[in-house]
Amino acid sequence: MKHIRIKKGHDLRIAGRPEKIIKKAAAPRQLKVEPPNFSGIKPKLLVKEGESVKIGTPLFYDKLHPGIKFTSPGGGVITQIKFGERRRIEEIVIELSSAETAVEFGAQGSSALSPGDIKTTLLESGLWPVIRQRPFSRIADPEKEPKAIFISARPTAPFAPDIEFLLGENCEGFQAGLNILAKLTAGKVNLVIPENTAARCLAEAENVDLYSISGPHPAGNVGIQIHHIDPIRPGEFIWYVSVQDVMAIGNLFSKGQLPLEKVICVGGSSLSKHLYLKIRRGMLVKDILKDNTISGEARLISGDVLTGRKTGLENCLGFYDEILSVIPEGRERRLLGWMRPGWDVYSLTNAFFSRLRPRSDSILTTNRNGGVRAIVPFGNWESVLPMEILPTYLIKSILARDIDDMEKLGIYECDPEDFALCAFACTSKQEVSEIVKEGLEFIEAEG
């Protein structure tokens, strides 16, 4: 097993880390599907308000790839379809019935399945969208075959679930999912696991190429792992799936029904309880936080504090998100902040006295901690980006919209989430990950 040691990066010492207790959330009465969760699709509705649906009934499909369907995570009645500007579908509300029924996709052993059968079942069941591709982080194109599939079993983002703890001794679904993914590509399925893991499901996983990784965030990001194991050249693409979604794929084929649950981490200093929670897919944030109290003005983030999206109590947790973070909004103003010794300021630099007495659980707020300025290259970006990429020059080439330079500097290997720490560390408060996102979108639109 090849080991990858990441040196650059940083694990946020943020308060409100989830304790290792898994609880089951109370059964919800309502679920939502929010098409804006999926970037790069053009949704076309297949249902109307008032229609009843089963678990796995298609709700809409992608006009750009008509094969990709998005199905209902619950059985009941569609009570509302909310549109935004220019009739963009914002959300589909499903009121659950007491006895939910499910569409049967047929339980099948993985050994007999052809890649074509697998694709069809995944697409019909609506589970296909869990497979995403790089570059661009879009839903995988079912017409093409990737050069490799990556699964990161060591997420390092703040509050991310500990996969070893999550899998426990139950390897069946996970291994079944790996077997199915292996059939989807002639290339390799690369499973990246923690160093010296005790989890049998990971260390003894079959049908995959195993790599182990150590080091601070963003070592767990699949983009960093791809970069170090099998970099994306122009024109190539790679698929990636989260561990829980691999299990979901395995369970879909062994049970014949769309899996309904996943475990998420609920954390953040604004919450009273920090824990692992087993929830229904599509569950609303207010239902997830039912037994939790939020103190003060807080920001709800679907995902981790570095890369997540701002969300609300009435929204559902993002389709891909496995973390719900709730942190205080930081609107407090402090007198003469620039000359305070800063014993309580969280910083990666040595510019504050807090460096001499680091806390293991700092309360981080959403305050930007300073005004936006022109880029002054102090080297903060470079210090947290463990890639053979020169971020200062890449960002400048993106701002200049110079596609030629962006390609030469390796933009295809980049993803906004890998640059989140650069944006965190930036002295000038530049939106570094947003700039990378704009660059990728620009290239996608032009090329």
Place this chain on the structure above:
Amino acid sequence: MRKFMQKLERHFTGDGKLQKYYAIYEMVDHFLYTGDEVTRRGPHVRDGIDLKRAMVLVVIALLPALLFGMFNVGYQQDATRSVSANFLVGLRYVIPIIVVSYAVGGFWEILFAIVRKHEVNEGFLVTGLLIPMIVPPTIPLWMVAVATSFGVVIGKEIFGGTGFNIFNPALVARAFLFFAYPGAISGDKVWTVVDGVSKATPLAVAAAKPAAASVTTAANSGIPFLDFFFQSLGLIKGIAAMFPDGVRQLVTAGYSWSNLFLGFVPGSIGETSTLAILIGALLLLITKIANWRIMAGGLAGMIIMSLVLNIVSFGSTNPMLSVTPQYHLVLGGYAFGLVFMATDPVSSAQTDRGRWLYGIFIGVLVVLIRCVNPAFPEGMMLAILLANAFAPLIDYSVLQRHIKRRQKRYVQ
């Protein structure tokens, strides 16, 4: 206080009468209190560092050299007075220069912020203090004002403000003075605040040519530093030639290494004490605001080049060729320039390998200019400005290597 600022705010925002001058309000407001702006998207949390803090730290790093400089202005006038008396004399000369520099520079900074409708940039906190520290204490205040204007407007704002300038604005200001008013910034009369008394800077002493044939003419030339030198030349003759020439000239003139290192010598306000500068350097290195690669490169380049010149100095009449590295370190503006000006992250190279090359380039160049160029004994200003001009080229070559290496990775 908070309420007072909130009351004022309505005049500057929306339909307020003073809406045009929002930049001023913003500057004062955020000077008093940290901002309440929250992130709009991920990352939702941000590091505590901002440009204000970074720039304030550079100012703090400058303080030891500045305080020593103030003392030294008085000390050069009358070495027999008490430390505090000397300091007060220095204060009287230095504070007006700082006030003028900040006022004029601040005016331009705010004007451009208002016209461009962006927030006032903290970069000027540093530039405004650097300028007073690299001029002689006798500089007329109007010259400070003109030079500051030139440095800020031509050196920075026409490129788009802090972050976009290719030259260090403070050095642009000094170069402007150097070429526009050479009488006020070079020669021997400008370094002490006593009328009619001239003291050569150590660099001038070391560089003075031992042209024995012209002693008489030179002694009557009316150029004070030459007179001074030729007087000292007579003394040197008796001393055994244990030291190389340049160093001997220094020591004979009373500029021992420890004196130079501690800074009890004439020179620009902030540049004389290498010790005080090193204290500032330590703070900049600990906080990583200055890049250590530039300083290390500058040191390496200087040592290598001066050793090379030491070797070729046999038989030469140029005493500067024989000045050893440890003296180059403490002479003139080398230490100050390397620590506070070469490390400006905006105008220096921006790749790690490039920073090494950039530093070495400065180190080599400063020795070359000092030793080989007969016109300017002080080479640091020009070395850094030249390196600023070459920094994009250095980065370009580093970038091309990076791209080639990336392409090789793809082949495998």
